[in-house]
Amino acid sequence: MNTKSLVFAGDSHTGVFYPFYDEVMAIYDRPGFTIDSFSRGQSQVYLDFVQFMKSLNRNGMTLVLCLSEVDIRVHFWRDMPILAARGMSFNAFIAKKISVFINRVSVFANELHISNIILWGAPASQLTTENHTESLPATGDNQTRNILTHLFNLEMMRQISASTGVLRFSTPFYGMVNEDFITNPQWLRDGVHLKFELRSYCMSLLFPLIQLQSMVTFSSQFDFFMSFVFELNVLEKSVNETGYLHFFRTWVKDINSSNLILNNHYGNFCLVEKLSDLQGINKYYELVLRRSL
Amino acid sequence: MSELQADVISIIENVLKMPAGILNIDSGMGITDGWTSLMMMEIIMAVENKFSIQFQPDEIYDMVNVRDILLSLKNHGVYNAN
Numbered sequence: 001m002n003t004k005s006l007v008f009a010g011d012s013h014t015g016v017f018y019p020f021y022d023e024v025m026a027i028y029d030r031p032g033f034t035i036d037s038f039s040r041g042q043s044q045v046y047l048d049f050v051q052f053m054k055s056l057n058r059n060g061m062t063l064v065l066c067l068s069e070v071d072i073r074v075h076f077w078r079d080m081p082i083l084a085a086r087g088m089s090f091n092a093f094i095a096k097k098i099s100v101f102i103n104r105v106s107v108f109a110n111e112l113h114i115s116n117i118i119l120w121g122a123p124a125s126q127l128t129t130e131n132h133t134e135s136l137p138a139t140g141d142n143q144t145r146n147i148l149t150h151l152f153n154l155e156m157m158r159q160i161s162a163s164t165g166v167l168r169f170s171t172p173f174y175g176m177v178n179e180d181f182i183t184n185p186q187w188l189r190d191g192v193h194l195k196f197e198l199r200s201y202c203m204s205l206l207f208p209l210i211q212l213q214s215m216v217t218f219s220s221q222f223d224f225f226m227s228f229v230f231e232l233n234v235l236e237k238s239v240n241e242t243g244y245l246h247f248f249r250t251w252v253k254d255i256n257s258s259n260l261i262l263n264n265h266y267g268n269f270c271l272v273e274k275l276s277d278l279q280g281i282n283k284y285y286e287l288v289l290r291r292s293l
Numbered sequence: 294m295s296e297l298q299a300d301v302i303s304i305i306e307n308v309l310k311m312p313a314g315i316l317n318i319d320s321g322m323g324i325t326d327g328w329t330s331l332m333m334m335e336i337i338m339a340v341e342n343k344f345s346i347q348f349q350p351d352e353i354y355d356m357v358n359v360r361d362i363l364l365s366l367k368n369h370g371v372y373n374a375n
Binding site: 036043044045075078079082083086087088092093096258259260261 | 308323324330331334335338339347349350351353354
């Protein structure tokens with residue numbers, strides 16, 4: 001297969017493909033390159049990417065767009081509970097997000113005459129107790145973030161399978177989490193990004209899509225997760241266990257530390273922007289997503 | 294600039310901690326420095342509090358700039374500053 005027709009683009013989650021740098025056409029790695037770069041109009045990040053793509057020979061190209069934590073988890077868990085409290089279900093939110101994104105990427109593909117675009121799903125999320133940074137924030141605990149990724153994957157598979165366009169989808173996610181959606185950190189090289197050694201596994205998922213043999217690929221573990229149902233819950237957490245984490249946002253009950261608040265049937269919640277804001281508080285009650293048992 | 298637009302811009306300046314005179318009707322998320330998607334939700338809630346309204350989920354989802362906020366306020370019957 002001619003790997004020189006491949007272009008990988010995204011943020012640092014393109015990193016698992018770095019060992020192939022000399023074997024592919026290009027790897028485009030820019031901070032802040034996200035779903036919103038396509039979905040929110042003509043941002044500078046989007047325009048810069050279009051310019052880059054126009055500089056390449058796109059004849060026979062396959063573009064792999066790598067999605068990430070910021071794409072799915074940071075924004076989604078900040079907005080979804082607020083909108084759910086106002087009547088927009090989680091599924092409706094995700095479906096609309098993906099629909100807008102797919103439409104925008106399809107327009108991009110048409111304008112630049114790219115005949116094959118693969119959306120490469122985000123890996124499982126870093127563990128709750130990992131250090132988060134300003135460029136690597138997290139919103140919601142590890143299980144919540146992974147469940148959101150799963151819901152995103154399901155809807156993405158549904159919409160792409162139903163389409164007749166140029167988009168395809170694959171993800172390394174399944175196999176990285178256990179039945180409670182807790183991440184197995186053995187897959188991650190720095191607690192966040194896939195290990196370089198997994199590049200061949202990742203390429204084995206991508207090959208059928210590159211060769212136009214399939215619309216969607218995923219590991220066999222997907223079947224295990226397909227029928228799970230999920231629900232909101234409120235869990236008591238101890239800061240002594242999680243630590244006073246910086247850049248870790250989460251919905252906490254009966255705390256008033258930011259302007260983002262919501263009220264649902266579980267009570268009043270505030271989006272605490274970092275757990276370190278809870279200095280002096282040992283226990284807190286966090287809004288989470290969990291499997292329904 | 295209408296009084297309503299001036300009022301909305303003042304709210305946004307306060308949320309983003311920006312000096313006056315930078316924002317205009319086309320200022321928005323991904324275009325204006327410091328106006329991130331996190332700030333967008335804070336701006337929306339500040340506008341709701343100011344005008345005692347609550348936007349619908351679809352309205353919130355689609356808002357990205359000052360123009361969108363003003364349009365949504367008018368859809369809620371808010372034409373003048375308080």
